Every structure is written in C-alpha cells, then in structure tokens.
Amino acid sequence: MMRLLKKLHKWVGLLIGIQVLLWLLSGLVISLLDPQIVSGKQWAVTSETVAQTLGPLKLLEPAELPPALLKGATGIDLMTRHGKPVYLVRNTDGENLVDAMHASVITTEKSGAEQLARKDFGGDGKIISIESGMAPDRETRNSHGAYWRVNFSDPASTSIYISASTGELLERRNSFWRVRDFFWMLHIMDYPGRENFNNPLIITVALIAIWLGISGFMLLFGSFSRSDFFFLKTPAARDEVVITLFDPGVQQPQRVKLRKGSNLFLSLATHGVSLASICGGGGECGKCRVRFETAPWPGANEIELGLVPKRLRERGYRLACQQTADRDMTLNLPEGTLVSGQ
Amino acid sequence: MLKPAVIVRNLHKWLGLIVGLQILIWLATGLYMVVVNIDFIHGDPLVKNMQDTVVVPDNKLLSVASLRARYPDATRIGLKPLMGKTFYSVTTANNRYLLDPETGTVQSPLGEEAARDIAKYHFTGEAPVISATLITSNPPMEIQTRRLPLWRVDFDDRFSTSFYIDPQNGSLVTRRHLYWRIFDFLWMLHIMDYEDRSDAHNLLLITAQVTGLTFAITGLWLLFYSFNGRRRKSRAAIR
Numbered sequence: 001m002m003r004l005l006k007k008l009h010k011w012v013g014l015l016i017g018i019q020v021l022l023w024l025l026s027g028l029v030i031s032l033l034d035p036q037i038v039s040g041k042q043w044a045v046t047s048e049t050v051a052q053t054l055g056p057l058k059l060l061e062p063a064e065l066p067p068a069l070l071k072g073a074t075g076i077d078l079m080t081r082h083g084k085p086v087y088l089v090r091n092t093d094g095e096n097l098v099d100a101m102h103a104s105v106i107t108t109e110k111s112g113a114e115q116l117a118r119k120d121f122g123g124d125g126k127i128i129s130i131e132s133g134m135a136p137d138r139e140t141r142n143s144h145g146a147y148w149r150v151n152f153s154d155p156a157s158t159s160i161y162i163s164a165s166t167g168e169l170l171e172r173r174n175s176f177w178r179v180r181d182f183f184w185m186l187h188i189m190d191y192p193g194r195e196n197f198n199n200p201l202i203i204t205v206a207l208i209a210i211w212l213g214i215s216g217f218m219l220l221f222g223s224f225s226r227s228d229f230f231f232l233k234t235p236a237a238r239d240e241v242v243i244t245l246f247d248p249g250v251q252q253p254q255r256v257k258l259r260k261g262s263n264l265f266l267s268l269a270t271h272g273v274s275l276a277s278i279c280g281g282g283g284e285c286g287k288c289r290v291r292f293e294t295a296p297w298p299g300a301n302e303i304e305l306g307l308v309p310k311r312l313r314e315r316g317y318r319l320a321c322q323q324t325a326d327r328d329m330t331l332n333l334p335e336g337t338l339v340s341g342q
Numbered sequence: 343m344l345k346p347a348v349i350v351r352n353l354h355k356w357l358g359l360i361v362g363l364q365i366l367i368w369l370a371t372g373l374y375m376v377v378v379n380i381d382f383i384h385g386d387p388l389v390k391n392m393q394d395t396v397v398v399p400d401n402k403l404l405s406v407a408s409l410r411a412r413y414p415d416a417t418r419i420g421l422k423p424l425m426g427k428t429f430y431s432v433t434t435a436n437n438r439y440l441l442d443p444e445t446g447t448v449q450s451p452l453g454e455e456a457a458r459d460i461a462k463y464h465f466t467g468e469a470p471v472i473s474a475t476l477i478t479s480n481p482p483m484e485i486q487t488r489r490l491p492l493w494r495v496d497f498d499d500r501f502s503t504s505f506y507i508d509p510q511n512g513s514l515v516t517r518r519h520l521y522w523r524i525f526d527f528l529w530m531l532h533i534m535d536y537e538d539r540s541d542a543h544n545l546l547l548i549t550a551q552v553t554g555l556t557f558a559i560t561g562l563w564l565l566f567y568s569f570n571g572r573r574r575k576s577r578a579a580i581r
Contacts, residue, residue: 010568013561021558023368028551031533031542051417051433054410061406062398062421070398077420078406092393188376198379206373213369220358269348280347284568 002222003302006283009215016208019189026183033180040158040172043123052080059085059100066103069096081106081167088166094145097166108167113148117160120169125154132164138181141195143170225324227261244330245273246293247338254338258325264290265321275337281321283307290323292316293330298323347567350560357557364534364550365557371528383525385517388503390466392514394423399443404430409441424512425463431511438510451509457493461505464514469499476509483539484518484526 013020036042062076065087070076075090078100085100097106108116110130118127129151135143139159146164151157156174163170181194188197189205230238239260246253258267265281265288268274278285286307292298297316300308304319320331381387398421409419409432418433421443429449430441440450452460454474461471478491485492485506492515493507501519508515530539534547 010565013565014569017558017562017565021555021562023372024551024555024558027368028548028555031544031547031551033543035541035543051435053415053417053435054419059406059410063400065398073396073398073421074393075420075422076396076398077418079418091395197376199376202376206369206376210369210373213366216358217362217366220355220362223355224359266348266352269344274345277345277347278570279567280345280349280351280564282351282564282568285570 001302002219003283003306005215005219005222006303008211009219010284012208012212012215016205016212019205020209020212022186026187029183030180030187033176037156037174038176038180040160040174040177043154043156043158044120044172045122052083054078054080054085057085057101060087060103062087064103065089065098066105069098069105095163095166095168106165106167108148108162108164110148112167113150113162113164116162116167116169117148117150117152120172121152121154121158121160123152123154123156123158125152125158127151128153135161135170138194139173139177140171141193225261225263227259227263227324230259230262241325242328243268243325244293244328245338246330246332247335248332249335250338253330260325260327262325263321264323264325265319267325268320273333273337275320276334277321283319283321286319288320289317289334290320291332292318293332347564350563350567354557354560354564357553357560361550361553361557365554367531368554371532374528375525375532378521378525383522385503385519385522388466388501388517388519389464389514391426391464394426396421396423396428399428404441404443404446408446412446413439422511422513425460429512440511450511451491452493452507452512453509454493456512457495457507457509460507460512460514461493461495461497464505465497465503467497467499467503469497469503472496472498484523485516486538488515 059078062070069089072091073089074092077088079086079088081097086106087098087100089096089098098104099106114127114130127150131149131151133140133147133149135145135147140147140161143161143163147170148162148164150160150162152159156176158172158174160172161170162168185191185194188194189202190196190199240257241260243256243258244253245256254273256268256271256273258264258271263281265275265277269281275288275290277287281288283303289308289312293316295316298318300313300318301322304313304322307319308317406419409430410416413432413434415434416432417435420431421428422431424440428443430443432439432441438450439448440452441448449456454476458471458474461474474493474495476491477485477494481488481490481492488506491509493509495505495507497503497505501521503517503519505517506515507513526539530536533539533542534550535541535544
C-alpha cells in the first residue's frame, strides 16, 4: 500500500509537479499585489460626483428620440452627463448617449477622451499617446464597442480606456494589472483568453493533481512516527538505545546512542554515520543496506521486499531507512562507511 | 554534515505537516471551481426574460416633462421593463420610485405579492415559491454588498434558489443557489479570508503560499533524487 502510494505520488509529481509549482507561484504573486494598485484606484481622482438634477431646460420626450435607437431598447434613462442632459439608451449590444435637447447621438472624440482621462488620473505622469481600439480585447475584455486608450508616462504605465460612444471610463490598466493578468493566465491555464477557468486543460490537470494531494496526505501519516515529536516530551522521558556499529575496514566497533523509536537511517545520519544513499532515506534507491548481527531479524516491509534480494534478507540485510531504532542492536555496515562518514 | 537529499526529504516531510492540509484544500476547492461551470454558478440557467424591451409611451400619456414637474429634484428619469410592461423609474437625491406610465400611480415600494410575481416571472423552474421576506437590515453574507431593502424570494427547488428583488424598482438584483453558496464557501477556504471571503491580499494566505511554494520546490527536487536512484538501481541490476 505504502509502496503503491509512493509510486503514485512520484509519477503524478513528475507529470504535473511543474504546474503545481506554477499554481503556488502565481497564487503568491497575485495575493502579494495590492488590489488597490492593480485596479488603478490608487491613482484615480475620486470624483464623488453627486448626481445633478435635470434642471429647468426644455427637454425631448423619449418618443422624440431617433426610432432606430429605440428599437430593441432594454432601458432608457434621462440623466446628466458632464453637466449636460442626455438620454442613455441601452440595448442588447451596448449603450448609446443621446443629447436630450437635440436628439443627436453623442460620441466621444479623441480630445474629449483625453480630457476625461486626464480628469480621472491623479498619478505622476503626462499623457504620451492616445490610441483607438475595439473592445473586447485583452485589456478591455469586459466591455463592448469602440474605445480610446489614453496612455500615461507614469512609472506604472497607466492606460485609461474611455468608451468612444458614451465617454464612460471603461478600465484603468497599469503594469501591476498586466503582471497580475499574466500570472492569472498561468494560474487558470487559459493561455489565449486569460478568462475561462472552466477549460478542459485545467480540468484535466486538476483531476490529476488531486491525486498528488491525496497520496501525499496519506503518505504524511506513514512518514511520521511518535519519536519525531520527541521535543514534546520532557528530557527525562526521552529513552535512548545503544547501536553498536561494525565496519570491516575499522578495528574498533563504534557505539552511538540514538533516540528510541527514531528512524535508523536518519538518526545515524544526524550522528555522523552517513550510509550510502541517493534518495536520502525515501525507500527508493535501496542503497542504505545494513546487516543485523543477531537473529531474529526484524521484519522486512514491502519496500525492503522489493529492494533487498531474498538471499540477502535471509542473512539479516535490511534498509536502514525502513528500520527503527527500537532497541539496542548491533549492525554491520558496508566497508568504509565509518571512515568516510567521520 | 547531512547529505542534501536527506535534508530535502525531511524538509518536504515537515513542511508537508505544516501546509499539507491547506494544499489539499487548495487542490480540492480549485477542482470544484474549475469543474463546475461558472455560468451555472452565476445562476444563468435559472433566469429568463432578462432582456425585455421597453415600449416608449405615447406623448399623450404621462410625459417626462410632467414627471420633472412632479419631482423637481429628480436626477434620473427612466423607462424600464417589468414583467413585460414598461414602467417609469424616477431617482431623486433621497429616493427611487416606480410609476405606472399611464396613470402615474407610484407602485413602489413593491409588496410581497409583486415580489413573488416578479420572481416567478424570471424563474425558469417549475417549483413554487416557499417564502418571501423583506430584508431591511443584517443582510445575509450572500448579498453583503447590495443596497437594502431587498425582497428575498425562496423557491422550493433542488438548488434552494433565492431571488433578490429591489422593492423600489422591481429589478432582479441577484440570484443565489446551493452551488453558488458552496462555491462561495470553497472560495473562502481557497483564499483563506474567513471573514469577508473577498480579500486575497492577506498575510495568512501569503504565509501559507510561501511555505507551500517551498514545499513544492522540495518535492520537485526530491523527484530528481528518486528517479536518479531508480536509474542507478536498474543499471546495477543489469551488471
């Protein structure tokens, strides 16, 4: 069971480990960024414009607006915009502003957009360029229709998007938003649109990744033993065992005192006895073989069954990383271990 | 001196103990959010008649001019569809009104009967309304940011659907249902903002992420040792 879990964990890790790393990294970047700055509100002039009353001027009735505009309208509102009475006509594909005195459709020219953007932006920078474009695109994905993009020279490279029809402020974008958006793309794995987190790629990877989590979580229980939490005990209650170590290349046996119940491989390593290992005590490489001097040999677990040949097991060979220092014992180490370990 | 492999393996083990549960929560909550379609979560399949058009009233009926005379402090006068009929909506500095365009009678604030009817008009399901409550204070978390008062109309369907209706203009402000509520709860667990469920820029989350990132790096590093050990083992076996 443990062996199977380890295998599963390892292979799933190999398959999608990089994406798990990217999830954590992109998640970290996203939460480090201050939403106030990302949204551009940091530099926005808070224009708490109190809605103006409509005033005494004679205005058109809704029925006097151009019939083509009224067709299919889902809402019509008489209001003031930049001090002028206007009709805002909404339909399924956007909004139009109509002058409430002359029935002419209002559009926002380049100069108007420049003025509106300058009024909104309170950061440290001047307007360096104004471009036109059509939403939705990467930075205006929540809008529809033509826009003016007003670019500022501030350190955050702010761009303010103004609707070319209604003059409404569509978006405030800056480098922080762009960085966030890039990492958001990595996080939700929607590389072309950066928007749809229900895409088949992320669903597939998430379905695989959950197994990395489940197997890891189960392995966690197996990898800890009571002796790992020795620090919770009073020093007097910490039992020790004596391990006698023989190395054919060294005359005198070496004795070390280990914490009772600790992992043999790790405990020896922390006492300077470094057994051969590639995997570092994970039960993967089978290098940390030791021979128990006296029978009865401790039981071999499934990992040892797989990594130590039967003829060696029958002579008392075990893997130190799978054994526990649970009693006084005598171990035969491969030649040179004690010399090189010291 | 411990070998790097030993250090990394133990680091992975202990970091796993610290953030393992949260990583599992991130994976599980993330899985729900990517698997369940966001339009479904938003309740799009639950509503209909959301794009009704307005019929512009004849000038002989109640005119905008007469409404301006009646509400001199109006900041906005609009035409909006409500249950297939067109109504006037008037916004002043302190209030909002819904008016019948023919008689000019003020319909707002809408009562329970009207709220139920509006909810049913927009609901795609067949299930009956089980309750309608006017929320004037202490809103439930799911409408925390909305302007009160609101009618909450609950349906007896398998999604425990609730529609929220603005009594001042009859708009369906928002809709909530079981899977939205689950999503919202899981989102809270995902961003570790247990109070407002909205702030991903919090210290607890950032701490967990830094720990988690270190954990993931040690995990990837270990793969190198694990697969390296494997390769050498099989070579040894061939010899």
